[in-house]
Amino acid sequence: MLLSHRIRLDPTPEQRDYFARAAGTARRVWNWALAEWNRQLDAGLWPNAMALKKQFNRIKYSDPDWQDTNGQPWLRTIHRDAHAQPFAHLARAWSSYFERRHAGQPAHRPRFKKKGRCRDAFYVANDRFRMDGMAVELPKVGRVALREHLRWPGRIMGASVSRTADHWYLAVQVEVPDNVAHRARRENGITGVDLGVSAAATLSSGDKIPAPRPLAAALRRLRIRSRRQSRKVKAAKRAAGIEGPIPQGTRLPVSKSRTCGARALARLHARIAQVRRDFMHKLTTRLCRENQAVVIEDLHVSGMLANRRLARAIADVGFYEIRRQLQYKAARYGTWIVLADRWYPSSKLCSACGEKYASLALGERTWTCAACGAHHDRDVNAAVNLQRLATGAHVARTALPVASQAVTPGTAAGDGPAGGGKVTSVRHEYGQQDGSGQEEIGEHLCAPSR
Numbered sequence: 001m002l003l004s005h006r007i008r009l010d011p012t013p014e015q016r017d018y019f020a021r022a023a024g025t026a027r028r029v030w031n032w033a034l035a036e037w038n039r040q041l042d043a044g045l046w047p048n049a050m051a052l053k054k055q056f057n058r059i060k061y062s063d064p065d066w067q068d069t070n071g072q073p074w075l076r077t078i079h080r081d082a083h084a085q086p087f088a089h090l091a092r093a094w095s096s097y098f099e100r101r102h103a104g105q106p107a108h109r110p111r112f113k114k115k116g117r118c119r120d121a122f123y124v125a126n127d128r129f130r131m132d133g134m135a136v137e138l139p140k141v142g143r144v145a146l147r148e149h150l151r152w153p154g155r156i157m158g159a160s161v162s163r164t165a166d167h168w169y170l171a172v173q174v175e176v177p178d179n180v181a182h183r184a185r186r187e188n189g190i191t192g193v194d195l196g197v198s199a200a201a202t203l204s205s206g207d208k209i210p211a212p213r214p215l216a217a218a219l220r221r222l223r224i225r226s227r228r229q230s231r232k233v234k235a236a237k238r239a240a241g242i243e244g245p246i247p248q249g250t251r252l253p254v255s256k257s258r259t260c261g262a263r264a265l266a267r268l269h270a271r272i273a274q275v276r277r278d279f280m281h282k283l284t285t286r287l288c289r290e291n292q293a294v295v296i297e298d299l300h301v302s303g304m305l306a307n308r309r310l311a312r313a314i315a316d317v318g319f320y321e322i323r324r325q326l327q328y329k330a331a332r333y334g335t336w337i338v339l340a341d342r343w344y345p346s347s348k349l350c351s352a353c354g355e356k357y358a359s360l361a362l363g364e365r366t367w368t369c370a371a372c373g374a375h376h377d378r379d380v381n382a383a384v385n386l387q388r389l390a391t392g393a394h395v396a397r398t399a400l401p402v403a404s405q406a407v408t409p410g411t412a413a414g415d416g417p418a419g420g421g422k423v424t425s426v427r428h429e430y431g432q433q434d435g436s437g438q439e440e441i442g443e444h445l446c447a448p449s450r
């Protein structure tokens with residue numbers, strides 16, 4: 001099983017400098033390759049990564065664009081993996097774009113990466129580095145100190161070095177033997193999980209798991225620091241005599257205090273992401289360790305994020321990340337993850353009698369069933385309905401009619417279960433290390449000045 005361990009690095013100033021240049025090289029090669037790809041595609045050609053890489057190799061030491069002020073090709077100072085890998089990433093981004101488009105899903109072409117707005121990272125192939133206890137031997141920079149040992153035994157498949165705020169990390173992908181990767185479950189429950197806003201997660205047992213407390217405090221500080229930062233940008237704009245949006249290609253003069261402010265803001269964003277990730281890891285481990293089946297809603301996250309009032313709360317809980325973690329941990333614990341169809345009305349069905357309360361409003365935290373008189377907590381009721389989806393489906397493996405007969409739009413009739421609850425067993429995809437090369441959402445979007 002392919003697992004990945006992200007370890008904090010302790011680089012020297014020279015190593016830091018190299019990392020920044022290598023990441024910048026990877027970004028610049030991506031942009032070059034993407035521009036070329038777009039050009040060929042629009043000219044009616046069918047570009048591919050191999051041909052583009054060959055084309056790039058022909059010019060990379062001779063083209064003036066790729067030489068420094070002394071006329072020296074600067075790619076020679078950067079290890080080859082950093083400028084070869086973007087081609088593979090780009091090819092993957094294109095194929096996922098075409099796949100999505102064929103499937104009729106919303107898709108956009110791969111995008112250009114912008115300094116300070118994209119993930120700073122570069123790749124190192126497995127034969128180019130060596131783990132050595134609390135250090136790693138990297139090409140061009142030598143030994144870099146690590147904050148912890150590599151957690152997994154097994155064959156090392158590759159690594160990437162990336163930056164979050166002002167720290168650098170090494171993510172190592174390891175092919176871990178199954179007997180090591182597999183964990184024993186402690187219990188064999190079946191749990192429905194309602195991911196929500198008032199409590200981060202509500203289990204069908206009635207347990208409500210609140211979002212971590214430091215998050216609220218950090219978010220308050222985030223508002224303060226963002227406000228401070230935007231004032232500085234405004235001041236810089238005023239000094240440059242710009243009204244309205246900043247025209248493309250303009251570089252505002254960057255003051256020292258703006259640089260510091262940007263760094264502080266980026267650090268806080270990183271801390272918030274860490275608190276959130278820690279919480280999600282604990283939650284998903286607990287769910288997989290204690291259950292043979294876990295049911296979650298296949299939420300239409302981007303649709304919900306469009307609802308601005310809910311967006312902050314939802315992005316905070318990190319639905320995508322919870323689902324991603326559940327999926328790879330499920331493989332380790334042998335837990336079955338069930339995704340309820342996004343149209344399954346888990347909140348609106350009475351878990352006691354199956355009656356549908358169609359007019360349930362978003363603000364109603366509790367309600368009473370008109371048919372049987374049961375009094376429901378909104379979230380617990382939803383979690384119980386989700387759990388039912390698994391118990392029903394679990395018995396017959398083909399989903400049984402569960403919960404209710406109400407058919408909602410968007411549900412395939414026929415083989416699927418009645419009640420709008422389409423049950424999908426989840427595919428396990430290991431070691432997804434942002435292979436698309438696309439930007440992740442939010443957390444690293446930080447300093448406007450970097």
Ligand SMILES: [Zn+2]
Pocket residue numbers: 350351352353354355369370371372373374
């Ligand atoms: Zn009822």
